[in-house]
Amino acid sequence: MSGTPALRETARVRLPVLRATHPAQFRAVTPTRLAVVAVLLGMAGLFALGVWRLEIDTSRLLSGFGQMLHFLTLMIPPAPTRGASLEGVLLALVETLGIAFLGTLLAAIIAFPIGFLAARNATVNQALRFVTRRGLDGLRGIDVLIWALIWVGVVGLGPFAGVLAIMTSDIGNFGKLYSEALEAADRKPQEGVVASGGSGLHRVRYGILPEVLPVLAGQTLYYFEGNVRASMIIGIVGAGGIGMILTEMIRTMEWQAVSMIVLLLLVVVALIDFGSGRLRQRLMGRA
């Protein structure tokens, strides 16, 4: 312990020598620092521009937060109201889960063969692969809410449009995920199948599928969790589920019903995540 001050003294004495031998380490202004400062300034400038363009000012913020506090007091206690009975809300929740489940399932079934077309090691033809991939990119580029809006125009208001919307946007997601999983498959079993006289189809069936199937199932389940969340909001454009009731309750400012629905949403999402997480672990464990 008593050595520390002595050490410090020696270091202090040597400081000028150190400065002279390693000038680069002691410069206050270095290119890296300048670059960091420039990036930070740029970010701050962009932030200021945004605040100005989007007309964000303190008076609006303050009055808004005041309103929010007021709404929060009105939300307690959570309770069903005239517009949203407990049965109606629970039924809508079941409908939401149904939309998410069916949408995910249909998307998985349709995307499964597409994933093969889009995978480098399982595709039929490179040009076809390119076209498939771009098509999948397009499907993914459009938000599920926009798909819901389009499907509502085709099959009318209601949960069916929601199923189709989730299906459409997830075909893009699954197609990409599946093709990536297929491409990441180990080459050795495939080479083994081919070396023992298997055809291309045999290679895919016995060399790739057994390895990737649990992975695909796990990813599908993971997306199901996300789709439960998505199916909660597509009701905003009239595509069924709890979102329809929630939107109506918010717009008519029935805050007690709003807080009840949000609480139920939290519970349902937690349960689904827990159950699907367990299932995923079992799937992956068996792989």
Place this chain on the structure above:
Amino acid sequence: MTQGAAALPRLPAERLEPLRAGYAAVRRAQRRRLLLALTIVMALALLSAWVAEVRPAVLWERGDEFFGYFARILTLEGGERAGQWVWMDPAEWFWGLHRWLPLLADTLLMAYIALLVGGLGGFALGLLAAANITPSAPLRWGVKRALEFCRTVPDLVFALIFVIAFGLGPLAGVLAIAISTAGWLGKLFSEVVENIDMKPVEGATAAGASWTQMARFAVVPQVLPGFMSYALLRFEMNVRAATVMGFVGAGGIGHVLVEAVRKFYLNDVAALLVLIILTVTLIDLGASWLRRRLLAAEMGR
């Protein structure tokens, strides 16, 4: 081949039989499990179809309208070349570009401001939720539940409520996206902080560093690349979220899109979809390029 195979000694039948039987039993069990799983999935699918009012007949009857819709939005409705594909006359197709581009810029700014605000919130909450930095278990539990709440409630629900509290406009959208950003980034940040190597921390402390010096020289260099990479990923998500905020009146380009869809300004729908897909794709490409560079810089160190 056959001779080589024939040369291999076969197991005697009495030793082969139990192996065969065991293999068959395993296969049977596998099949039974698969069948059971398929039955459950089918039952759930049928139940869902009933609950979700699936009407295949309607889809069969009007399914072509879905593709017909895309054909119609891609066919010019007015101008000299009416009836031809939209790309024959881009000037007519993108007639509203001068109005849409500023809105698109606003959408990006919304995503950006929400990222900064939500990122700061997520940073603070993430530190509070990290087990190796925050010793108080009840505080950690509370922060984690708060983060879960921010993540789980869809941003559009927040936006719907904020539109009433803060008025129509981008402010409501920015706040809504910022809240889900904070919830998402907070969780990932706390995981990054929990996974740091504690040796530099101990080293800095042992060398007499104060808490701030320790954080600056032992923690920040370790977590910064992870934070930045997650923040960039979140920016991509925010851009997607900001494009639909207009659906509930919370600012950005979504408002024009929903109006175009509802009022059947078909060519506008196509133009806006193209703009949105282009923007989202460009942002994704740019952000993943930046992420790769960050990672490469980190590896090169």
